[in-house]
Amino acid sequence: MKQHYRQAMEWLYLACIVLSGAALVVITLIIPLGVFMRYVMNSPLSWPEPASVIMMVMFSFVGGAAAYRAKVHIAVQALLNAVGDAKRRVMLWGVDVCMAATSLFMLGYGVQLCMAMRYQTMAEFPDLPVGVVYLPIPVAGLLTLLFLIERVWVGELPADSLIYSDQAVEAE
Template identity: 45%
Template sequence: MKAQYIRVMDEIHRACLFLAGACLVIIVITIPYGVFCRYVLNSAASWPEPLAVLLMIVMSFLSAVVCYREYLHIGVGVLPAFLDEPAKTYLGWFLEVCMLATNLFMLVWGIKLVQATWYQAIPEFPIIWVGLAYLPIPIGGALTALFVIERFMTQKFFSEPEPETVSQLSTE
């Protein structure tokens, strides 16, 4: 079951990485289009900047999920380096429980935020509701919570990112 769970987490990780990259590509395409329309055609399009903001929110939360799984998030390694193995394990459990609590908070209160703002329209995109803009909060919390559970299963609390485990972007 543990191996199967890790395989599923690998696929979720890959999907998050792909979607975050796709958001970045769309941002890189739409912002120059907006600048071109404004300064060359002298006719400003109203949608590129709000679209870039919405995609930046999605990209940020998905990238945070990827960074957490790859041990690329901000962490202080000084304290664990000075602890013996049982104390280091207890500290790892404590930190991951705190991380799980934070992610469950994001999930529960993020859902409430999405529900409260779901039917408020975004002026530049009347067919998109504000709640949709906040949807990455509970999704990011849920996905990171799944990766916290994976850490509990593997007991790898203070691993350094290894080059072969960090997502590699290929231009080939």
Template identity: 45%
Template sequence: MRAFYRGAMDALYAACVIVAGVALVLISAVIPWAVYTRYVLNQAASWPEPTAVLLTIVVTFIGGAACYRVRAHMNVAFFVSLLPPTWRRVPEVVAELLVAAMALFMLIYGEKLVEATWYNTIADFPSLSVGVTYLPIPIGGACLLLFVIERLVLGPLDQFTELAPHAH
């Protein structure tokens, strides 16, 4: 069961990285187009800015969950490092539980935000629901919560563990 859950989290992590990576590449294409149309053609396109904002939301919440899993996030471990080794687990678990609480907040209230704005539309994209644009919040919260559970139950990833699937 442990191997199955770790494998599922590997797959979820890979999906998060791919989605966030594609969003980042698209941002890198959209912003220069906005600059080109505004300053070279002297006729700014209306869609690049809101598109970049929507893609940034994806990078922030989906990519943020992936970064958390591999500890590629800001971490202040100075005070924990001052503790004796036997006491270090306590603040680590407290920190994980606080992250889990934040993930639950994102999941629950993000879903309520999506539901409340589902039938609203964006002026620049009349066929796109505002609720759809907020979907990365509860999805990122769910991914983050699953990664917290993984770390609490199975322990942190070994820093030398390969994250991609590998043959034995």
């Protein structure tokens, strides 16, 4: 059962990476297009900036969930390294509790935000509800919670995981 869960999380992680990468590529393509149309063609487009904001929301939240699973998020290790094993375990447990609370907050209030904004639209994209634009927030909360459950229930990722992590570097 644990192995199936880990495999499912691996696929979710890869989907997060692909989605975040695609959003970053789209941003990289549409911003220069907007600049070119404005300054070279003297015919500015109205949609590149809001489209890039939408892609940045996707990139930030979904990519953040993937970064959490890969353990490449911002972490301050100095305090953990300065305390004994017992205190370190308590501190790491506290971090897990805080991450669970943050994930549940993003999930719960993100869904409420999406529901509240479901009838609002953007001027540049009149057929796109703003609630859909904010959908990466609760999705990232759910993904982070699933990745946290994996780490707590199944255990740390093995060194041969597809993820490039500290464990993979130490194993080499």
